[in-house]
Amino acid sequence: MASLNKVLLIGNLTRDPEVRMMSSGRPVCNFGIALNRSYKDSEGNKREEVTFVDVECFGPRAEAVGRFFSKGRPIFIEGRLKLDQWESKEGEKRSAIRVVLDNFEFVDSGKSDGSSSPNDSISQPTRAPDALESSVSPPKEDSPPTDPDLDEDVPF
Numbered sequence: 001m002a003s004l005n006k007v008l009l010i011g012n013l014t015r016d017p018e019v020r021m022m023s024s025g026r027p028v029c030n031f032g033i034a035l036n037r038s039y040k041d042s043e044g045n046k047r048e049e050v051t052f053v054d055v056e057c058f059g060p061r062a063e064a065v066g067r068f069f070s071k072g073r074p075i076f077i078e079g080r081l082k083l084d085q086w087e088s089k090e091g092e093k094r095s096a097i098r099v100v101l102d103n104f105e106f107v108d109s110g111k112s113d114g115s116s117s118p119n120d121s122i123s124q125p126t127r128a129p130d131a132l133e134s135s136v137s138p139p140k141e142d143s144p145p146t147d148p149d150l151d152e153d154v155p156f
Contacts, residue, residue, distance in 0.1 A: 009076070012075075029058075031069070079100050080099070
């Protein structure tokens with residue numbers, strides 16, 4: 001049977017990211033996001049629903065999130081669900097689902113003056129810093145240069 005574990009979320013950080021170093025020297029970052037949903041109930045009343053999600057990331061992305069994000073800032077994340085299980089001090093079995101971040105995008109300009117509306121932050125996403133992009137390839141050397149002033153006659 002096939003399976004897919006992919007999560008796409010846009011939300012606001014509920015706390016400042018906490019970056020720590022694992023014993024291996026690899027950075028890990030933990031933070032939470034709030035996801036807001038507006039809807040109308042069966043009586044036509046507007047309702048708000050908030051879902052809180054814990055997020056974890058590793059390596060260069062952990063360092064970037066810790067550096068560029070703070071409480072209240074919106075973020076778009078791509079990741080996967082992970083089930084954590086442990087036993088409490090009282091011997092009770094506990095579990096929690098969290099998102100492990102694979103990639104992120106900025107969804108605001110980083111301005112902290114509060115002058116933009118919530119819809120402005122979603123309208124123009126910005127990719128993570130190029131240093132984090134493993135899929136970006138450099139331009140090919142053998143491709144012809146493009147000249148916007150070049151006026152060619154194209155038969156179609």
